[in-house]
Amino acid sequence: MRIGQGYDVHQLVPGRQLVLGGVTIDYELGLLGHSDADVLLHAICDALLGAVGLGDIGRHFPDSDATYKGCDSRVLLRRVMELIGKEGYLLGNIDATIVCQQPKLAPHIPTMMANIAADCRVPLQQVNVKATTTEQLGFCGRGEGIAAYAVALINRPSTIERARRAALLS
Numbered sequence: 001m002r003i004g005q006g007y008d009v010h011q012l013v014p015g016r017q018l019v020l021g022g023v024t025i026d027y028e029l030g031l032l033g034h035s036d037a038d039v040l041l042h043a044i045c046d047a048l049l050g051a052v053g054l055g056d057i058g059r060h061f062p063d064s065d066a067t068y069k070g071c072d073s074r075v076l077l078r079r080v081m082e083l084i085g086k087e088g089y090l091l092g093n094i095d096a097t098i099v100c101q102q103p104k105l106a107p108h109i110p111t112m113m114a115n116i117a118a119d120c121r122v123p124l125q126q127v128n129v130k131a132t133t134t135e136q137l138g139f140c141g142r143g144e145g146i147a148a149y150a151v152a153l154i155n156r157p158s159t160i161e162r163a164r165r166a167a168l169l170s
């Protein structure tokens with residue numbers, strides 16, 4: 001069993017879409033980045049890469065590569081999951097926290113979790129996403145940016161477990 005943690009921050013600016021966990025949220029500001037700047041999925045990618053010992057998102061998808069300009073971070077998450085699989089690991093669970101003063105994210109969290117579970121090809125019960133404010137303190141509290149934290153547990157399955165999961169997903 002191995003554990004990884006991830007952390008990411010993106011700036012909130014006018015003229016960009018706000019995409020979190022693959023959900024486009026109606027808000028007057030959006031996150032700035034080379035990709036769609038989905039800070040939650042980036043933190044999750046880093047947690048997964050950390051768990052398997054493969055560095056970080058910037059190493060695999062550099063922002064110097066035009067391929068990733070404006071890309072959907074769900075594609076990056078699916079690629080990271082392929083790397084996890086190639087190393088012989090299955091996902092145990094993911095837990096993540098979005099630090100965001102505004103907008104209210106609670107109504108969108110079930111869809112974010114469903115997107116992440118689908119991209120990771122695991123049951124919904126293995127994914128948890130939370131949101132918190134910082135009570136108006138710091139850069140998140142001033143609405144200058146959004147941060148996300150994630151942890152991920154991965155494990156090498158027994159042959160029986162591997163067959164069971166394959167049957168469940170087929």
Ligand SMILES: Nc1ccn([C@@H]2O[C@H](COP(=O)(O)O)[C@@H](O)[C@H]2O)c(=O)n1
Pocket residue numbers: 100101102103104105106107131132133134135
């Ligand atoms: N952007 C956010 C932040 C928080 N929530 C929900 O509100 C609850 C209370 O947040 P506090 O920071 O005051 O502890 C939190 O547990 C979330 O359910 C939210 O929906 N969107």
Ligand SMILES: C[C@@]1(CO)OP(=O)(O)OP(=O)(O)OC[C@H]1O
Pocket residue numbers: 008032033034035036037038042057058059061062063064068069070071
């Ligand atoms: C995802 C990548 C690549 O498009 O760009 P950004 O959207 O800027 O995101 P960041 O969290 O800075 O890190 C990784 C980048 O390489």
